[in-house]
Amino acid sequence: MRVKLVAGNWKMNGSLASSQALIRAILPPVAALNRARFAVCPPYPYLAAIGQVVQGSNVALGAQDVCQFDDGAYTGAVSGAMLADSGCRYVIVGHSERRGIFGESDEAAALKYGQALKHGLTPILCVGETLAEREANATESVVARQLEAVVKRCGVTAVGQGVVAYEPVWAIGTGKTATPQQAQDVHAFVRGRIAAADRRVAEALTILYGGSVKAGNAAQLFAMADVDGGLIGGASLAADEFAAICRAAHEAKETVKA
Ligand code: PEP
DSSP: OBOEEEEEEOOSOOOHHHHHHHHHHHHHHHHTOOSEEEEEEOOGGGHHHHHHHHTTSSEEEEESOOOSSSSSSOTTOOOHHHHHHTTOSEEEESOHHHHHHSOOOHHHHHHHHHHHHHTTOEEEEEEOOOHHHHHTTOHHHHHHHHHHHHHHHHOHHHHHTSEEEEOOGGGTTSSOOOOHHHHHHHHHHHHHHHHHHOHHHHHHOEEEEESSOOHHHHHHHHTSTTOOEEEESGGGGSHHHHHHHHHHHHHSOOBOOO
């Protein structure tokens, strides 16, 4: 069985006070949902404070990025060891905003993926195409290239220790969601690529969809055979919306392995 996962990416939003209020509003409605996994990824400076609030709850703590290096003279960076120390269980790597705005390469994302695993964190590897790439029929080649960088550097077994998030760049923060079938097609492609290297890893792999998921469209997306939950940006900043998405994951059928 693949148990669904919903992770909220708070990005660079909020204050300490508003972040604490947000998590305090999320926890009660999510507490009773026991058929899926949940996480929130606050900004770095708030990890410890939010970590204290989620302690003992069914919502795990995650970070939004990790440095590709162990430690040393990397001003502004945060290591995997520091994230583990701060109570993180998950970390997002290769988000399209890191790739697009900060120029992060496939290789850097792969190194970050390896660092996360090295420190006992579950990496959530984001892959996905821009609108121009989709229109040029390059979705599969882009996603394959992004995945391949991690397989090549870390090995296929390592892919099985993490989570993949398919996030079409054109759907992130735009209000334009991929249709359930568009998401399913790419998720099946991702699973197929991994299956070519290791069928068992592919069958067990959690593949999230991200891109304008809301309470109103989560259930249809999560009903697709290869969609194992969601990475949620904007809608994770509203407790009622996020809790409703978590409920949709809880109510969705677990996917039975082939
Ligand atoms: C994201 O940035 O990971 C994301 C999915 O954002 P949104 O839900 O706002 O599209």
